[in-house]
Every structure is written in C-alpha cells, then in structure tokens.
C-alpha cells in the first residue's frame with residue numbers, strides 16, 4: 001500500500017488550513033476539532049481529521065471510504081466502472097481526487113487567482129489570464145502520474161476516458177467540506 005504514504009508527503013500542514021475552509025486564516029485546528037465532536041463516524045469527519053488535523057493514520061480508512069462512496073455514485077449514475085473498490089481505474093481516480101481535495105486548488109501565479117493579467121508593457125491594459133482556468137491551475141499529467149506510480153501516458157488514457165466522472169467525484173469531497181463547515185456553525189458565512 002504505497003498510496004496512503006504518498007498522501008502524507010503531499011498533505012498540507014496547518015499553514016493551509018484557512019485556505020481550505022474558504023480563505024479565513026483565523027480558523028484553527030482547535031475550531032475544526034471542536035466541530036468534529038458532533039460528526040463522528042463518517043467520511044466527512046475522517047476527511048477533516050486527515051486534511052486539517054494531519055491524522056495520517058486515518059488515511060487508509062479515508063481512501064477506502066472515498067472509494068466506496070465513488071462506487072455508490074457510479075451505481076447511481078450508471079458509470080461503466082468495475083464494481084470493485086480495488087479496480088485500477090478507481091484506485092487512480094480516487095487517489096488523485098482525494099489528494100487534490102486535501103491540497104486544495106493551485107492559485108495561478110500569473111494572475112494571483114484574479115483571472116485577469118496585466119500587460120507589463122501597458123499596465124493599463126487588462127486581459128483575461130491565458131495561463132489558467134478561472135484563476136486556478138490544473139495539476140499536470142506528471143503530478144498525477146508520480147502520485148499514482150503510473151506513466152503519464154497511462155494517466156492521460158484514464159483521464160481521457162473518465163474526465164467528466166473525475167469532475168463529478170469532487171462533489172463527494174465538496175459535500176464533506178460542507179458538512180465540516182456546517183458542523184463548525186459557519187455554513188451561512190461562506
């Protein structure tokens with residue numbers, strides 16, 4: 001099982017806590033831990049403990065729970081994916097999506113996430129940033145390939161066939177983030 005260890009290497013520590021919870025830097029692990037008392041025994045709570053509490057020992061359980069939720073979603077949507085949580089495609093999609101959700105979006109350095117870039121020669125001229133998609137940069141094939149111990153070719157083949165499903169998988173982690181915010185009593189503030 002090399003995968004959970006890799007999540008550990010890529011996990012943000014306390015510094016990105018605010019970013020993941022909507023950009024409020026004052027949120028501390030204590031806030032999240034307090035909220036967790038009301039949400040025991042589900043995947044959202046596991047996700048909170050791994051993402052915000054760096055409780056690395058729970059990574060395997062979280063990945064397992066995520067795979068089962070993806071399979072449930074796949075059943076509802078009629079995706080043609082093997083109903084086996086250890087199938088290679090599911091292993092790759094779930095690990096990539098989980099680590100992306102834990103790390104959070106990569107803000108574009110060219111436009112600082114504003115979606116617009118200035119022409120350095122004409123500072124008054126502002127154009128849509130061409131380096132990103134809405135201020136966010138996509139992680140590249142190399143990142144996914146290294147994470148999953150596969151070739152870039154293999155990653156491109158998988159994502160080429162499963163791109164729309166891959167995007168839908170993030171609905172699961174977004175629901176977890178929503179449950180965490182709700183448990184913190186801050187749901188209406190975002």
Ligand SMILES: [Zn+2]
Nearest residue numbers: 108111129132
């Ligand atoms: Zn940009």
